[in-house]
Amino acid sequence: MCRHLAYLGPAVPLATVLIDPPHGLYRQSWAPRMQQHGTVNADGFGIGWYAPGDPVPARYRRSVPMWSDPSVLDLARVTSSPAVLAAVRCATTGTAGGEAAAAPFSSGPWLFSHNGAMDGWPQAADKLPVRAGDLLAMEALVDSAFLWAMVAERLRAGAAPGAALAATIEAVQAAGVTGRFNFLLADGHSIAATACGDSLWYRADSQSVTVASEPDDEDASWTPVPERHVLTATLSDLDIRPLPAGGSGPEGPGVIPPGSRVPPRGNTDATEGIPI
Numbered sequence: 136m137c138r139h140l141a142y143l144g145p146a147v148p149l150a151t152v153l154i155d156p157p158h159g160l161y162r163q164s165w166a167p168r169m170q171q172h173g174t175v176n177a178d179g180f181g182i183g184w185y186a187p188g189d190p191v192p193a194r195y196r197r198s199v200p201m202w203s204d205p206s207v208l209d210l211a212r213v214t215s216s217p218a219v220l221a222a223v224r225c226a227t228t229g230t231a232g233g234e235a236a237a238a239p240f241s242s243g244p245w246l247f248s249h250n251g252a253m254d255g256w257p258q259a260a261d262k263l264p265v266r267a268g269d270l271l272a273m274e275a276l277v278d279s280a281f282l283w284a285m286v287a288e289r290l291r292a293g294a295a296p297g298a299a300l301a302a303t304i305e306a307v308q309a310a311g312v313t314g315r316f317n318f319l320l321a322d323g324h325s326i327a328a329t330a331c332g333d334s335l336w337y338r339a340d341s342q343s344v345t346v347a348s349e350p351d352d353e354d355a356s357w358t359p360v361p362e363r364h365v366l367t368a369t370l371s372d373l374d375i376r377p378l379p380a381g382g383s384g385p386e387g388p389g390v391i392p393p394g395s396r397v398p399p400r401g402n403t404d405a406t407e408g409i410p411i
Contacts, residue, residue, distance in 0.1 A: 139222035144343025156351035176223035179237035184216035236275035249279035251315030296327035
């Protein structure tokens with residue numbers, strides 16, 4: 136199990152997002168407050184961020200705990216970005232170690248992280264169709280990289296970010312594979328995330344949106360995402376819908392069925408009761 140976070144908004148130092156908050160991702164590497172599986176995230180970490188005008192993100196990944204890396208504080212202090220995705224890792228038994236196993240995983244403009252575990256790894260992967268080329272392109276022999284291969288295939292086929300995440304979970308569970316599948320996906324302009332087996336929260340205002348495994352401070356504006364829901368967000372819109380219960384919805388296999396859209400920033404939907 137891991138902790139992860141994505142941010143969109145004005146360009147800020149990475150430290151503002153990851154290090155400075157009293158319960159930020161840096162602190163969550165040794166003292167998470169809501170982690171239900173595992174107690175410490177000491178099996179590596181990764182930070183992905185976007186530079187203005189460059190659609191391909193940069194990454195900094197290490198196999199050591201975030202708190203033990205002598206360079207991360209300087210890197211985070213002097214590097215600014217308007218879009219960030221970062222994760223700290225608590226490795227699942229039976230998965231590979233090393234820097235390449237640390238999220239975020241990447242392809243083109245995308246960054247991906249998985250907070251959870253695929254039960255029965257690696258034998259469970261035999262039940263799931265993944266193309267040989269995607270298997271050979273996996274960055275590490277871990278369940279998260281395998282799930283990323285499934286998500287990336289759907290993105291290349293033209294699926295929207297939230298639909299790609301939901302369709303992957305639907306395919307995995309339809310094959311009888313169990314586990315926890317909290318996904319986080321970013322492309323520098325949007326964030327998509329699933330709450331499926333662990334906590335997920337968001338905070339949004341007129342200028343920025345942050346999606347994270349758990350709040351990084353005590354601000355009352357943090358809102359939990361309901362279990363088995365998918366969130367998609369840009370700087371102008373935020374939407375939360377149920378994950379498919381199974382089978383194919385009216386829009387085709389793996390596509391999220393129509394749901395209630397979160398209202399414009401600063402309002403509250405009286406039906407859904409979701410403030411943003």
